Amino acid sequence: MTDVILVAVTFHASTETFAGRPVVALESGAPLPVVDRPVAWRFEYFDEDFDDSEGPNEGYNAALDELLDTVDTGAIEALVLGSWGYAAFADAPIVKLCEVAHRLPNLEALFLGDITGDECEASWIRQGDLNPLLEAFPKLRVLRVRGTENLRLSPLHSAHLRELAFESGGxxxxxxxxxxxxxxxxxxxxxxxxxxxxxxxxxxxxxxxxxxxxxxxxxxxxxxxxxxxxxxxxxxxxxxxxxxxxxxxxxxxxxxxxxxxxxxxxxxxxxxxxxxxxxxxxxxxxxxxxxxxxxxxxxxxxxxxxxxxxxxxxxxxxxx
The missing domain is CATH 3.80.10.10 (Ribonuclease Inhibitor)
Structure with a gap:
């Protein structure tokens, strides 16, 4: 086989559909936009604080808390998470998601890392231990993960998971x-x-x-x-x-x-x-x-x- 040459091809835009639904952006401090059909809600928070490699910084956590205080979280069935700071230096907000899982009782679909190339290259995106997500969100039917830096996974057990995807450069x-x-x-x-x-x-x-x-x-x-x-x-x-x-x-x-x-x-x-x-x-x-x-x-x-x-x-x- 001919040698493979490494050419960086990045994600140029955020996903427009997820779990069979159009994606609609959420803004911290603003109510859920009015929609007339099931949608996947998208949340991101990007800043220049690169100090915390264990997870998103306090700015992200505060913005997510403010969002959850504002919206009807019971209406969120599908969630797309974009940047959580500079994802090459900070793990995905898995721990934070597990902490607020009781506020998202109907979450069935999660995309962890819908991050474009100008925000962070796919192979640099840090994740973390995915297993607690399945425990915290027992209704999860769809899980998509982009990036494999620091990704950890043990064998899973779920009676409900129907779709599982790992997007990576390696x-x-x-x-x-x-x-x-x-x-x-x-x-x-x-x-x-x-x-x-x-x-x-x-x-x-x-x-x-x-x-x-x-x-x-x-x-x-x-x-x-x-x-x-x-x-x-x-x-x-x-x-x-x-x-x-x-x-x-x-x-x-x-x-x-x-x-x-x-x-x-x-x-x-x-x-x-x-x-x-x-x-x-x-x-x-x-x-x-x-x-x-x-x-x-x-x-x-x-x-x-x-x-x-x-x-x-x-x-x-x-x-x-």
Missing amino acids: LPAEIVTAVLDSDLPALEHLEFWLGVRNYGGDVAVRHLEPLLAGGRFPALRRLGLRNAEIADRIAAALAGAPLVGRLEELDLSMGVLDDSGAEALLAGQPLTHLRRLSLRHNFLSPEFAARVVAELPGVAVDVEDQQTETQWGRYTAVGE
């Missing part, structure tokens, strides 16, 4: 292992952004084998193994993986998949049962991209935004 194998050792009987959607080794992404196919063998997560129907410099090896492993037969959606986007990897995928077990297959932003030739679409009639195949090696070599969509 996902540590220990996180994947902890997830695959978890008890998540309702999990329908799992997403790993595997990234590159130079930013901590040391996941190999062997770490994914317990998942691909089909013995984990009986409700799983949507799988994303995205942003991977080992995309060709993953495609080859998926060709004979028992799990694939019960998937409805498979997402291998944002990586360095080339024609040989896609060839291995097509040469394996049938994929025509899928509703959706995403190979977006990889390194397929125009001819092979067209062949994938032609060979999977009835499947919504996304082969848009294919890259070339002409200038930069191969690179995952998100690195630094």
